[in-house]
Amino acid sequence: MATLKHISSKNSDYTAIETYLVYQHDAFTGKPLLDEQGKPKLRDSYLLDTLECGDFSFATACLLANRKYGKNTQHGDIKSHQYIISFDPRDAADNGLTMEKAQALGLKFCEENFPGHPAIVCTHPDGHNHSGNIHVHIVIGSIRTRKVERKPYMQKPRDWREGMKHSSTAQTMRHLRVEVMELCEGAGLYQIDLLNGSKERVSEAEYWARRRGQLKLDRENAALLAAGQQPTQTKFETAKEILRKQITDVLDNATNFEDFSDRLMRQYGIAVKESRGCLSYLPAGRTKFIRAKHLGDKFDKAAVLSTLQANTERKPKAQFKQxxxxxxxxxxxxxxxxxxxxxxxxxxxxxxxxxxxxxxxxxxxxxxxxxxxxxxxxxxxxxxxxxxxxxxxxxxxxxxxxxxxxxxxxxxxxxxxxxxxxxxxxxxxxxxxxxxxxxxxxxxxxxxxxxxxxxxxxxxxxxxxxxxxxxxxxxxxxxxxxxxxxxxxxxxxxxxxxxxxxxxxxxxxxxx
CATH class of the missing domain: 1.10.287 (Helix Hairpins)
Structure with missing residues (x-):
């Protein structure tokens, strides 16, 4: 399953992104890792190409575009956009995905969806979690340097005119998710429906909170082991992770919404309320409800009611082993x-x-x-x-x-x-x-x-x-x-x- 992630940047130093793509960086601080001579360490493996930059580097092409069209002069202006296509770790073994093939797919995706923008396409063999997921970084300068042919998904003049800035709207993301799904299917890779969300939605902030918490816990456990004591916890879980598990535990056994809300309160002290057709949850010790959309589609009203209905007609599903x-x-x-x-x-x-x-x-x-x-x-x-x-x-x-x-x-x-x-x-x-x-x-x-x-x-x-x-x-x-x-x-x-x-x-x- 390939996923698509978008990051916008207001950093006017266009060389910073290329440095990040080429050199090793600390996952938590973002600072480059240095070798024994104090020089930045190159990544062990990567593939990098540029598009629409002419004879210039990506950074120079972006700066020239800014000067030519008189844009990106303010600190708060978005200078570049980064889209990351992360492929399923199983694709390498099961479907023959290589870095070269992923790079070719990334270049094709960039040419078709970001024409006219100076761009870097860079493929890495692995991510922060070391799961072996080959992924492609597509970084584009925010300004289009030439007029392009209007395509069906382009709705406003800014989408095809020269000198206009790229805008990553909800409609744009929907189009790009469809393109990723079609890209994976055409290449014979694993895919999921990117248009209907995920059962458990983990934000960027929660992801890094989990990573930092795990690192801190590992250090504390190492100190305990050195002192001859046995750690009581080895895996760090965020408050949202714990909440998801507690809701899931109750949801697997409840048969109607009243039973569901009663069990949540009785077993875990979690209050649940409905407002404008959406569910929100209040764990013990908090004063502000957490919306279901911040936990994942599995916890919204439609999914909860569907699961409760299925529980009343519970039938064991035969699982086919692969x-x-x-x-x-x-x-x-x-x-x-x-x-x-x-x-x-x-x-x-x-x-x-x-x-x-x-x-x-x-x-x-x-x-x-x-x-x-x-x-x-x-x-x-x-x-x-x-x-x-x-x-x-x-x-x-x-x-x-x-x-x-x-x-x-x-x-x-x-x-x-x-x-x-x-x-x-x-x-x-x-x-x-x-x-x-x-x-x-x-x-x-x-x-x-x-x-x-x-x-x-x-x-x-x-x-x-x-x-x-x-x-x-x-x-x-x-x-x-x-x-x-x-x-x-x-x-x-x-x-x-x-x-x-x-x-x-x-x-x-x-x-x-």
Whole structure:
């Protein structure tokens, strides 16, 4: 699952960000780490490219843009924006993600979404938590240095005109999250629905509070161990983490909202209230409620009521284990192809191991009966094809939506030129001078006519519709992948069982 994070900076020292990307820094203080000679230490591994900087460095290109357009002269002006795409740690092993591939994806993302802005694209192999998550930093100067083609997601002139500043609005972030989801799917990487939030939302401030608290606790525990005492706590938890655990503990057992609120107060002294359709929680010892949105989507009203309803109809969900099983080898067929006795010995050991894995899988799934196995395979095959059909349908609707947004944007941006043509004293000369704009305007008008569109839809509504389609696609794509994975495993298991008994019959016949 790739995540997207945005950071805006008011720092006028544009070299600082490149220094951070290239050299090692202390995770807590942000200060560069020095070697024995007192010089900054380079990072062990990174890839860095610049875009839209010409023959200059990123810092120089940004400073020249500021001077040319007379902007970013005040201390409070946002000088640059940083977007971080962090990939799932599993992508490296499972999907072949490398730093080079991540860098290429980052460059493509930057070119498509931040055209005209001086930019740095830098890939690191790991993050602060050392989980092995390859991630890409995309840093752009806030000023666009050239006019760019208006794209469907661009709603205001500042989004495409030269000399205008980039603005990271809620609409911009929604568009970029959709782009990250599409980027991951196209590259065959793990992904989540970035449009509907996270079950447990950890802010930047809470993340670093957790890191600092853990560091302090580790130091205290080290002192205790040195004194011959055993630490009582090894993992630091923030107040919000503890609150999430307490709410989750109650939520797993409550069956209605009254029961939920009573249990929270009785077990943990937590008060819960509803205001304007939103829940807030007040832990013991606090005077100010904490809104559910600051804890995560799992704790808002809709999710809580949904969980409570599910608890009243509690049904254990079968969990499918992702353990892989090996395929049995047709030993007799391989021997006929010329394989030797060494291969035969290896194949027998391999088949025993693969058959053991197969039996464990079938027993865990309760599919040791052949009819039950066939029925489950048929169900998964139907789910697989149905989910794939929905994904393809949503992709088609997204494509139509994207084309319509493009034509609406083109028509709106060239409408004034078409109106000027009607009042031009020399229409032929005006036509020649504005041929590109008029051609785009007429092409858009022809598109609307061909598709029986009399009234142009709102660009904002089209953008929201596209985001909703992308969200639905992500959901069904996950269903498609899950069904496909289980289906392939069970088909392999069925094939293994059939081949095992066929080999067993061959052995018995040979012995007779």
């Amino acid at each position: 353990d892989t099983i090996g395929k049995l080898v047709d030993i007799q067929a391989k021997l006929k192809q010329g394989k030797g006795i060494g291969y035969e010995r290896w194949a027998k050991k391999h088949n025993l191991k693969a058959m053991a894995q197969t039996l464990i899988l079938l027993e865990e799934k309760g599919l040791t009966d052949e009819d039950a196995l066939d029925q489950r395979i048929a169900e998964l095959d139907t789910k697989f094809h149905d989910s794939l059909a929905v994904v393809k349908d949503l992709e088609g609707r997204m494509k139509v939506n994207k084309e319509l947004r493009y034509q609406v944007a083109a028509y709106a941006s060239t409408k004034s030129v078409a109106q000027q043509l009607k009042a031009a004293k020399r229409p032929a000369a005006f036509e020649e001078q504005h041929r590109a704009e008029l051609t785009a305007h007429r092409a858009a008008a022809a598109y609307f006519k061909a598709n029986d569109i009399a009234k142009l839809p709102s660009p904002k509504k089209l953008e929201a519709e596209y985001a909703q389609l992308a969200s639905e696609k992500a959901k069904f794509y996950e269903q498609y992948k899950e069904a496909k994975e289980e289906l392939l495993k069970l088909k392999d298991a069925k094939q293994n069982v059939a081949l095992f008994f066929r080999e067993d019959e061959r052995t018995q016949h040979h012995e007779r």
